[in-house]
Amino acid sequence: MKSKLNLDPKVIDSARQHAASIANSMQEFIDRHTTVSTERTILRLLGIDGIDDVETPLPNVVVDQIKEAGGLPRGVSYWIGNAMVQTGLQPQEIAEKMSKGELDITKLETTSAEKAEAAIMPAIQKSLEVINAQKKAREDYLERLGESRQPYCYVIVATGNIYEDVIQAEAAGRQGADIIAVIRTTAQSLLDYVPYGPTTEGFGGTYATQENFKIMRKALDDIGEEVGRYIRLCNYSSGLCMAEIAAMGAIERLDVMLNDALYGILFRDINMQRTLVDQYFSRIIIGYCDILFNSGEDNYLTTDDAYESAHTVLASQLINEQFAVVANIEEWQMGLGHAFEMDPSMENGFLYELSQAIMAREIFPNASLKYMPPTKYMTGNIFKGHVQDALFNLIAVWSGQSLQLLGMLTEAIHTPHMQDRYLSIENAKYIFNNARDIGSEVTFKDNGIIQKRAQFVLNEADKLLADIEEEGLFSTIEKGKFAGIKRPYEGGKGLEGVCLKDEQYFNPFITLMLGGAK
Amino acid sequence: MKSKLNLDPKVIDSARQHAASIANSMQEFIDRHTTVSTERTILRLLGIDGIDDVETPLPNVVVDQIKEAGGLPRGVSYWIGNAMVQTGLQPQEIAEKMSKGELDITKLETTSAEKAEAAIMPAIQKSLEVINAQKKAREDYLERLGESRQPYCYVIVATGNIYEDVIQAEAAGRQGADIIAVIRTTAQSLLDYVPYGPTTEGFGGTYATQENFKIMRKALDDIGEEVGRYIRLCNYSSGLCMAEIAAMGAIERLDVMLNDALYGILFRDINMQRTLVDQYFSRIIIGYCDILFNSGEDNYLTTDDAYESAHTVLASQLINEQFAVVANIEEWQMGLGHAFEMDPSMENGFLYELSQAIMAREIFPNASLKYMPPTKYMTGNIFKGHVQDALFNLIAVWSGQSLQLLGMLTEAIHTPHMQDRYLSIENAKYIFNNARDIGSEVTFKDNGIIQKRAQFVLNEADKLLADIEEEGLFSTIEKGKFAGIKRPYEGGKGLEGVCLKDEQYFNPFITLMLGGAK
């Protein structure tokens, strides 16, 4: 199809090439490292679960002991495999014994990496079976119940209490929501462990725990049956436990996960080495289990100006795309983020937003673009806010967005109340239906405001990516080129959890999942 | 400029020809008749004002006496002129004496029509001077204070109390309104006289009186100075006193007047002969004094379906245009009405509305199109209503409407509160500015939904006009082709006030005003 924006395919290719080379050179760094969280993820996938008597999750207990003993460079796969060989115990039994101080797995006799790997293979197979069963379950639901047309109506619940969240989510499902995201409590991303069990206290969100995932998944499946439409569940994996939460999502059949190392670096001050390594494994899991990931470029525009810095969003989307390619993620699984965040008092702001939204669609024709609503310029004036959201919805249907995170008229006030969600779903459904085919009806003036804007943003992104390719991603972040936020290479949270692998290190999930194993 | 809708200029011409011939054949009827209200208008223009001791306005006293005596066919101009000749009194003195029963002007000796006419000429000249001074005053204000860009923000006040109206109008002016319409009290259009003095009690609106006009004009002039922008005043002339109120508007410097015989016939059950005759004189006055008139086609869509009956709106606009041409009204003074009234649950309704709005603009490129907001499908859900209004505002700036009657989120609930007006002005200004140049940026797919819709509506209107030309306007109305409402030729209110002129009848204002006299 011809570009409505007259975008130059050569510039798009060039930008994408730069991004690929950025991702590839980062991959060299990633391949040499592992992290405590990546290792804990392996344990979770091996079925290790539960907490000790001071509420430390067993995966943390195991990894901490191995780390303390200096065994982390070899990786937990080796140590568990070796322990299985030496003790004949199953992974969960090993972890439990370790938590009671009854076993020190780094002190056992050691076998070869090959034998250790062979020992854990059955547990790995079981893990893949669980995930594959969930993939199958999702396919069955989609076939039997069906789903809405895109843009999907994506809303959040954020009461802090999983049971209250369920009530809100059920109401939203009945009102027409297609995706429910359970927002995490403030600063969970900074915890270097995943809390355990159902939880009822959180601030601005609810803890992401495996039990909470399960409770919400069940609720949405039930509502899905009631309304005759599969309702997707979303949670957040970015943060210090990126890969672990992705694994939990795979096991509990989440459908969408926020997953973006750059977000954690910039907005949560997480160490860049740590989270980029974690991101790799988390994306492999996501890719394997048919989860759709969301990147967090929209956040840039909350600290940076949406008009001035639009190209940083596009540059980051291209990098995120290439990080996903490396992790074997399919195009439809790429929920690349962008946002409607320009100052509403800007003359022709609507045209610029429209231009950028269509540009994103043309550059990523098969991605499941995630379009974020106005937040920064929302005020306590809920009436004006509702109109800002209306324009946002119009652009979404016009430009064919995939995941529409619905704007809330109360954005500047509180996390959504039940009625806020209803009103925003109504707003979106009205406009999606009332302007359904506008995208195919309308074309733009050659070299008009709309075309020129997109061309400009694309050119700037290409230039920025060329710079980053030259300079390296780490150093680009150090210089504050994204979101106007500078983060040091050795700064931020979680650096102490990064570790160089030794030659005997192995992680069988990476190979199996990348290979698409059954 | 090329039609964006690919409208066939031949069909437009054909439709316009039919309308012209409809208006011209109606004009033959009109020319033969006068009405009590038309005659009272002449008296008002001659400076006759005030009420008698039972509160009957003096123009009514005079006309009623003449009518009773069988003198109406000759017209009041003759009778007053003759009385001046015979008594040496001025028109106001004559009226006062008549009201006290001290004078019976039909019983005086009679002079020739020429002499009678000569006698009233000085009073007529004075009347034109007053009007011309107001035209000049308006020009001066516009030059000195300036005005907003179009679409103008047009809001209503409707408290029933002129002083409360002033408070509401002042607030609206400060909030950015460009036109303030003072809605008339329920059913004033059925009164066969114009109430007198300032009034403080009305239902759903405030009485249109000359004093009320003056009070509001003053308030708006003052606010205009404060905010540095001329604020236009609007009121309603349709109804049994159509021409009288137009004359009052000319004298008190109203800028916009609702003026449409078809509205009165269909929605107020006013006799068609009566109001078409009155409309003619009222439009001559309006044309002469630089008032912009609004027609009421929007109302059709409140009783008829907006999608099915769109062509009746266009047909009526074309007829109204030709009635205006006959009355020597300039194109910019033609505030032809149309409306955004489709069911919001309609798929692609936005595209149809857009198509029709652009169609109106292309067919009447120089008219001051008056665009009416959603009313029929507004509900108590003020939030959804605010979004409906937002789409309406977007189409307005897109299609270049002139007078935007702002939708109120509380449309289904009450006449506007102060805050409702503020919120809707904010809604409109935000969208007008944010999408300022969208109209020139966008073109439509050939033979797409948008183009086809406009072409279809135009063709249907052309067919309907051909039918009406054949059938006659009176009989078309009898058959219910407009708004689905049938009205009999001899039915409705005010027929008793229609009267055939005799050969000596004259109305000097018609000739002078049509000739553009100074």
Added chain:
Amino acid sequence: MAKCETANTSVDLTKVKPYGDTMNDGQMEMTFTLPVPYGDEADEAARQLVKKMGCEEPSVVYSHDMGGGYTFFVVYGKCQHTIDYSTIHVAKVESEVMERDECGKFIEENIGRDVIIIGATTGFDAHTVGIDAIINMKGFHGHFGLERFKNVISINMGSQVPNEELIAKAKELHADAILVSQTVTQKDIHIQNLTEMVELMEAEGLRDKMLLLCGGPRISHELAQELGYDAGFGSDTYAEHVCSYIITEMVKRGRI
């Protein structure tokens, strides 16, 4: 870390409070204008007002200068009042609703003659869409009007009909039921007009000979009964509701 307890998500219907995102949080949104000049004192006035209304932690999330000494507010607060939902009883039109065909059959079987219904929008009210929706062929939302009902003769007199004229016509035609539509409610003009109608009916000695119904967007059955009508109908009424009521009631009252 988080404590594990189930949420108190169950409602006590004897003490119902508004719900935001937690049972009994009392969350409410209020918008209004005060005739006080924009500023911190205005915000405080708004807060105090909402507090007097029984809302804790009033929060002025938006205020805007409306000019001329008026200020607009959006306020959130936590309402502390509770309602005993379990004891609420609402007066409702009690006849069972029959479909159009069933109505026709019911008349045939139980009344055995045509039912005569006459309707109008009265006073200076010019809103006909509501009464048309009930009477005219075309109906409303895909529900046909009374003109399409078998064994029903219905007359729509249109709008702006004086009460006297409506009554005269009803008398002339020996109507079984009169339908009065009222849309304009400003300054309670509809109450005046509806009351006058009842008084005229009584004066004419017709009140207990014909069923008297009213309807419109601001009419409830309760209000109608208070004003002396047999029944009242609000938004989203269809002809079958009205007809079912009339014919059931005619049989009940033995007006056959």
Added chain:
Amino acid sequence: MAKCETANTSVDLTKVKPYGDTMNDGQMEMTFTLPVPYGDEADEAARQLVKKMGCEEPSVVYSHDMGGGYTFFVVYGKCQHTIDYSTIHVAKVESEVMERDECGKFIEENIGRDVIIIGATTGFDAHTVGIDAIINMKGFHGHFGLERFKNVISINMGSQVPNEELIAKAKELHADAILVSQTVTQKDIHIQNLTEMVELMEAEGLRDKMLLLCGGPRISHELAQELGYDAGFGSDTYAEHVCSYIITEMVKRGRI
């Protein structure tokens, strides 16, 4: 016909009521959700609630089934409470606001040394845009931040800063004023966090050595003072407001 009297359009500031389109009409709009099933009884519950809040003629203009036994309402009513606006007194930061240049000059003339200001978003709050707007060069809405002020040394520690760290840094640099920003207010987490800060300052014996200011979209001067801060700043604060306050207060308190 209409009577001719002037409108009662003047306001009695000792008895202020909401204004719709007539002085003292009390008109208010309320939206809320009740945990009761959609239907006539729900509407009645909403009406009763609004009545309990002191609103006459409550009118449910819209209600919608939210599913699962919840109903959403839009209600209008006429509030009968009044507020005595004439006696309202609002605690305000009282220093006069000086422009950026004036601030620099004022310091030079009255303090004679650099003023040291240190700020952070504390606790787990990650919202930096507010504190950045006050401190960073770039500022906000065209008003430069403290970094551009002459004779001011300012440090922005960013977000998610524990209270202890902020205090340690302030001590180390001998700060004249500490700025604390708080945006997340859910479950009053900001109150906890702000209170802890004051307690720590007191424990360290620093509370009367440094000015302690807080700010954020839900912070008022009144709240700040209640919590033991010297001043509090809400939305639309600019650096000059903050700086003017600090330097005036330093001079007043003789901290030169």
